[in-house]
Amino acid sequence: VMIPTYSVTNAIDMLLRYVREARWDVVSRAARVLEAGFVKKMNDDAWHTLLAAGVDRNVLVYDADAAAGQFTKRQISLMKSVMRRNAGGNSASLNRGSLTDLYLSPEGLEDIRNWGVDQADETTRREIYQSADDGGAITRIFGVNLHALDELGQSQEYQNYFADNLSGSLGPSSDVELVVGLDLSANDSFVMPVRADIQVFEDDTLHRQRRAGFYGFGEHGFGVLDNRRVILGSF
Numbered sequence: 250v251m252i253p254t255y256s257v258t259n260a261i262d263m264l265l266r267y268v269r270e271a272r273w274d275v276v277s278r279a280a281r282v283l284e285a286g287f288v289k290k291m292n293d294d295a296w297h298t299l300l301a302a303g304v305d306r307n308v309l310v311y312d313a314d315a316a317a318g319q320f321t322k323r324q325i326s327l328m329k330s331v332m333r334r335n336a337g338g339n340s341a342s343l344n345r346g347s348l349t350d351l352y353l354s355p356e357g358l359e360d361i362r363n364w365g366v367d368q369a370d371e372t373t374r375r376e377i378y379q380s381a382d383d384g385g386a387i388t389r390i391f392g393v394n395l396h397a398l399d400e401l402g403q404s405q406e407y408q409n410y411f412a413d414n415l416s417g418s419l420g421p422s423s424d425v426e427l428v429v430g431l432d433l434s435a436n437d438s439f440v441m442p443v444r445a446d447i448q449v450f451e452d453d454t455l456h457r458q459r460r461a462g463f464y465g466f467g468e469h470g471f472g473v474l475d476n477r478r479v480i481l482g483s484f
Contacts, residue, residue, distance in 0.1 A: 254444045254470035259286040262455055262462025276461075283463055287447055295441070295471050296400070296407055297414075302473035303429065303481040304415045308335060310482040311420030318425045320353060320360040320484045322368055325391055328430045332480045336432070344435045346477055350394045353428040354402030357484065358395060402426055419483035430480040438478040444468040
């Protein structure tokens with residue numbers, strides 16, 4: 250298997266006068282912005298690869314009984330079952346696929362806080378109400394870790410990429426949001442080969458223009474070796 254790699258570059262510069270007179274640490278902030286640019290590029294490329302693998306698998310799970318745009322616990326159950334049934338192997342197989350992590354929009358995660366008694370008992374509902382975004386009962390249901398991703402949701406970046414660039418479609422015409430399930434129980438599918446680590450240098454050529462700056466570059470790639478580790482759903 251060959252995973253192609255590609256170069257990633259980024260740069261930032263600022264006026265030396267601004268560095269000298271500003272009332273905050275300009276250089277430190279610039280370094281964080283430079284780092285954020287690399288992180289954003291890596292996140293986008295990785296998620297584009299995952300979404301492409303999910304579309305190529307051509308399996309979409311949805312709760313036909315749920316109201317439009319309503320994330321339900323049955324949605325999780327269906328995605329768990331479909332992931333298991335379509336992951337290959339049987340009960341005695343090693344590294345058999347299973348749903349371990351679910352990525353959905355913040356709105357979808359907030360739907361859980363509004364579950365009625367038909368979705369959860371009062372004790373569970375109280376735990377959900379008191380939980381915070383960084384932990385608590387709301388982050389794990391049926392053994393599946395739940396993650397809120399800002400780029401998922403109506404008219405958001407990754408859902409637009411799914412629809413516009415990959416020509417993907419949601420389940421029923423009434424569904425409005427995409428949810429992505431991953432199997433992270435085994436490290437045998439999602440790969441990120443790094444040919445050259447990111448290196449950052451100071452740009453001395455800017456000094457004549459009374460500016461200071463930094464630039465960096467690296468080379469890496471992304472791949473999904475087995476798209477049965479990815480499953481898409483809609484609600």
